Amino acid sequence: MTETPASLTSTQLGAYFAFTEVSSLLRHAVEKQLRDVGDLSYVQFQLLARLGDSPHGQQRMTDLADGVVYSRSGLTYQAQLLDQRGLVTRAPSPDDERSTVISLTEAGRDVLAAVFPGHIEALHSLLFAALSDSDIDELARILGAAAAHLRAIPPRSAAPRRRSRPEA
Amino acid sequence: MTETPASLTSTQLGAYFAFTEVSSLLRHAVEKQLRDVGDLSYVQFQLLARLGDSPHGQQRMTDLADGVVYSRSGLTYQAQLLDQRGLVTRAPSPDDERSTVISLTEAGRDVLAAVFPGHIEALHSLLFAALSDSDIDELARILGAAAAHLRAIPPRSAAPRRRSRPEA
DNA sequence: TAGCACTGCTTCGAACTCGAAGCAACGGTA
């Protein structure tokens, strides 16, 4: 570490607060749109979208979970729900019997197609409408660098969790 | 509406994806630090921090909930937990018997003080370390504008919720 | 001052999330 100031500059604080605020508000607004149009939670949408972007509309559970920064057990739960709704199917991988491959169905693609335009429209009106083209360029560049940094720093931070005192 | 393109430019997509990724990763990392050092969830930290920043270390429940973009019932729950831990106290407002005023205790300030340096250090190493000063300026400016826009757009969007089919 | 819509908080039930533990399959080694 070169230096570790005890505080942040007001600009840094401002950037951080603005970031968290945009994050919260945008998330809520987008969530609402997804719920209203496709009866999807944000997580479910992310999962479907990621599948839609994958080679044969399919991915291994673990890869999918890592992709959306989500717990494996949580993914199992959501995959069940999506499976019940017929938006995805699950099958053991031919390569590795342990793996479950989750695949987007036609119905899944339909829901995705139904939700997408509104999703994009929401992003336009909520986020990009307030920004100039060059702002968006800058944002993409800066956040891209930040994302790369975050991805690289903690490859998979360990350290045991600790909720409350488990016991004396 | 002036125009509603059916898709986003790749720069816009990039900005959006980078944003969500930074948001997720940063959130997880910060959450972990807060948990390890002060045994606080992110929400709890936000609540304490906001109280610490308020006039007499106190705020009305509703204002606090709005401040952190959080449901009222959720706040009631967390306020109970923080109360039990002695980090805050709750009392009816003298002005308005309906209101509950939640106040930071000394113990609450102590926890906040214990957690803060690590929190700032985490922000440094996770986020700001990857960015130049001018990047941070830009980020603050752009996200500030976006936040203002988001705050203004939906004063409090209504529209009834709808989860799954309530019936066959 | 009686009536009444509204506000502020809490309670309640249902849904979602997570980590730990459990179970099966894999892959290396002897």
Added chain:
DNA sequence: TACCGTTGCTTCGAGTTCGAAGCAGTGCTA
């Protein structure tokens, strides 16, 4: 081939979140 640490997923229990409903206090109007 038998063993064994590792990997991939699911099950389980506990904790957290939300919206709807309920309840009390407020303030406006007649």
